[in-house]
Amino acid sequence: MTSCETCVVRNRAICAGLDDREIATLNAIGRRRVVTAGESLIWEDDDSLLVANVIDGVLKLTTSTEDGREQIVGVAYPSDFIGRPFGQTSSASVVALTDARVCVFSRNDFDRFAREHPELEHKLLERTLAELDRTRSWMMLLGRKNASEKIATFLLEMSDRLAESGCTPAFGPAKRFSLPFSRQQVADVLGLTIETVSRQFTKLKNEGVVELPSRREVEILDRGALKALAG
Amino acid sequence: MTSCETCVVRNRAICAGLDDREIATLNAIGRRRVVTAGESLIWEDDDSLLVANVIDGVLKLTTSTEDGREQIVGVAYPSDFIGRPFGQTSSASVVALTDARVCVFSRNDFDRFAREHPELEHKLLERTLAELDRTRSWMMLLGRKNASEKIATFLLEMSDRLAESGCTPAFGPAKRFSLPFSRQQVADVLGLTIETVSRQFTKLKNEGVVELPSRREVEILDRGALKALAG
DNA sequence: ATGCCTTTTTGACATCCGTCAACGTCGTGC
DNA sequence: GCACGACGTTGACGGATGTCAAAAAGGCAT
Structure with missing residues (x-):
C-alpha cells in the first residue's frame, strides 16, 4: 500500500496540516483504489458507505430522473473530496470520467476520525463552502x-x-x-x-x-x- | 437586546449545543437585526462583512448577470445560516422576502469564534453539506x-x-x-x-x-x- | 367607493432549442 | 487495410417557452 507520505495531493487535500501520528491513523483506515474510466464509485440514493479523496483523474457527480435524464452536478479533480460524510445517503452518483486513483475511507471510519480532528473538519468545511459557491454560480448558468x-x-x-x-x-x-x-x-x-x-x-x-x-x-x-x- | 436564552431557534440553529459560557460569548459578538421585506442584508461580490442566523422570516439568495437576469440560488428559513464565513467575498446577494429577524455577526468575529469551537463548526459543516445536497438536486430541476x-x-x-x-x-x-x-x-x-x-x-x-x-x-x-x- | 399603481393573467407571435434521422469520423481489433 | 461500433456532426422540422402587448385583478391611499 502506497502511503500518505508520498501522496501527490498530500498538501492540497483535506489531510494537509495533520501531523505524523494523525496521518498514520488516517493511513490505517484508508486505502488506495483505482477507478477506471466509466466505473462507478458511489451510487445515487445508495447508503453512503464511503467517502474519498481524489488523487488523480477526474470524476463526475450526477443525479438522474427515473426516465433516464441525467444532470452532472459536480466534477471532482485531484485533491477534491467526494462522498457524503455525516449523512445516511448520498445525493449523487460518482463515476470516473478518466482512469482515476482515489483514497477511500468507510464513511463511519471517516466520520469518527473527522469528529476527533477539528482541523480536518475545518478544511472540509472550507472546501464544502467553496463547492457550494461554485454550485450556486452554476445554477445561474443552468437557469438563466x-x-x-x-x-x-x-x-x-x-x-x-x-x-x-x-x-x-x-x-x-x-x-x-x-x-x-x-x-x-x-x-x-x-x-x-x-x-x-x-x-x-x-x-x-x-x-x-x-x-x-x-x-x-x-x-x-x-x-x-x-x-x-x-x- | 434580546438574548440567546429566549431565542426561538436556539435549539435548531448552529448555536445549539453550546454551553452557557459560550452562548454568552456569542451573545456578546452578535446582535439582533430586523430586515424588512425587500431589504438587502448582503450584496453579491461585496466584501463578505457579515454572517447571520435567521430567527424568523424568509430570505432569498440570488445571483445576477450584468444585464439584469436573476436566479434565486437558495432560500433561507428560520434557523438557517446565511453568509460566507472563511471567505473574502460572498457569491450571492441576500434579500428578505418577508419581514425577517436575524442574528448577525461580523464575519471576522464569527470566524474567530467558530475556529475556537469545533462543535459549532461541525454543525455548520452538517448544514452546509445538507444545503449542497439540496442545491444539487435543484440543478437537476434547472437543467433537465x-x-x-x-x-x-x-x-x-x-x-x-x-x-x-x-x-x-x-x-x-x-x-x-x-x-x-x-x-x-x-x-x-x-x-x-x-x-x-x-x-x-x-x-x-x-x-x-x-x-x-x-x-x-x-x-x-x-x-x-x-x-x-x-x- | 374611487382612482392609481403594481402585479398577474391572457393572447398572439417569434425563436431557440429539442427531436428525429441521416451521414460522417474516429478508434480498435482482426 | 478493412469492418465494425461508438461518437460526433449536420439538416429539417416542431414545439415549448420566451417576448411583447394589452387587459384584468388586486392593493392601497385618499
Missing part, C-alpha cells in the same frame, strides 16, 4: 443562460480548472487543453442536448474563437470573445 | 426538467419546507400554505419567465390539482397528481 453563453462559460471554466491541476507549465488559464468530457457529458453539465453542444462548438470554430484539433482537444484562440459571449 | 415538472416540484418542496417551520399544527407536508414568493420570484427560482409560471399555475388550477384562493395562497387538492407531474 442560453446555449452559447453556456458553452462559452463552460470553456472558460475548463480552461481555469484544468490549468490549476498543473497541465500547463506556467500559471494562468490553459490556452489549450484536453476535455475530460464527451459531447454528451458536456451536454449533461450544461443542461443541453448533444446536438446543441455540437452546433455551438462548430459555430465557435467557424467564428475563429476556438480551434478543435480533435474531439477532446480545445484551443482557445480568442479568450476575449469567449468572455464576451459568456455574459 | 420542463416547466410543468418545475412547477410541480416547486409546490411540493414549498409544502414540505413551510410545514417544517411550524405553519401547520400537525406534522407532514402542508396542504395549504402561503407562498413567500411573488410570481416573478417563483420564476427566478425555477429559471422560467413570469408568464410561463402564471400559465402553469392556471393550468394546475383548471385541472383541479391545486386551488389558488389568492395570489400568495396555495392549496394542494391532489398531491398524487403533483408528484406524478414532478417526475
Whole structure:
C-alpha cells in the first residue's frame, strides 16, 4: 500500500496540516483504489458507505430522473473530496470520467476520525463552502443562460480548472487543453442536448474563437470573445 | 437586546449545543437585526462583512448577470445560516422576502469564534453539506426538467419546507400554505419567465390539482397528481 | 367607493432549442 | 487495410417557452 507520505495531493487535500501520528491513523483506515474510466464509485440514493479523496483523474457527480435524464452536478479533480460524510445517503452518483486513483475511507471510519480532528473538519468545511459557491454560480448558468453563453462559460471554466491541476507549465488559464468530457457529458453539465453542444462548438470554430484539433482537444484562440459571449 | 436564552431557534440553529459560557460569548459578538421585506442584508461580490442566523422570516439568495437576469440560488428559513464565513467575498446577494429577524455577526468575529469551537463548526459543516445536497438536486430541476415538472416540484418542496417551520399544527407536508414568493420570484427560482409560471399555475388550477384562493395562497387538492407531474 | 399603481393573467407571435434521422469520423481489433 | 461500433456532426422540422402587448385583478391611499 502506497502511503500518505508520498501522496501527490498530500498538501492540497483535506489531510494537509495533520501531523505524523494523525496521518498514520488516517493511513490505517484508508486505502488506495483505482477507478477506471466509466466505473462507478458511489451510487445515487445508495447508503453512503464511503467517502474519498481524489488523487488523480477526474470524476463526475450526477443525479438522474427515473426516465433516464441525467444532470452532472459536480466534477471532482485531484485533491477534491467526494462522498457524503455525516449523512445516511448520498445525493449523487460518482463515476470516473478518466482512469482515476482515489483514497477511500468507510464513511463511519471517516466520520469518527473527522469528529476527533477539528482541523480536518475545518478544511472540509472550507472546501464544502467553496463547492457550494461554485454550485450556486452554476445554477445561474443552468437557469438563466442560453446555449452559447453556456458553452462559452463552460470553456472558460475548463480552461481555469484544468490549468490549476498543473497541465500547463506556467500559471494562468490553459490556452489549450484536453476535455475530460464527451459531447454528451458536456451536454449533461450544461443542461443541453448533444446536438446543441455540437452546433455551438462548430459555430465557435467557424467564428475563429476556438480551434478543435480533435474531439477532446480545445484551443482557445480568442479568450476575449469567449468572455464576451459568456455574459 | 434580546438574548440567546429566549431565542426561538436556539435549539435548531448552529448555536445549539453550546454551553452557557459560550452562548454568552456569542451573545456578546452578535446582535439582533430586523430586515424588512425587500431589504438587502448582503450584496453579491461585496466584501463578505457579515454572517447571520435567521430567527424568523424568509430570505432569498440570488445571483445576477450584468444585464439584469436573476436566479434565486437558495432560500433561507428560520434557523438557517446565511453568509460566507472563511471567505473574502460572498457569491450571492441576500434579500428578505418577508419581514425577517436575524442574528448577525461580523464575519471576522464569527470566524474567530467558530475556529475556537469545533462543535459549532461541525454543525455548520452538517448544514452546509445538507444545503449542497439540496442545491444539487435543484440543478437537476434547472437543467433537465420542463416547466410543468418545475412547477410541480416547486409546490411540493414549498409544502414540505413551510410545514417544517411550524405553519401547520400537525406534522407532514402542508396542504395549504402561503407562498413567500411573488410570481416573478417563483420564476427566478425555477429559471422560467413570469408568464410561463402564471400559465402553469392556471393550468394546475383548471385541472383541479391545486386551488389558488389568492395570489400568495396555495392549496394542494391532489398531491398524487403533483408528484406524478414532478417526475 | 374611487382612482392609481403594481402585479398577474391572457393572447398572439417569434425563436431557440429539442427531436428525429441521416451521414460522417474516429478508434480498435482482426 | 478493412469492418465494425461508438461518437460526433449536420439538416429539417416542431414545439415549448420566451417576448411583447394589452387587459384584468388586486392593493392601497385618499
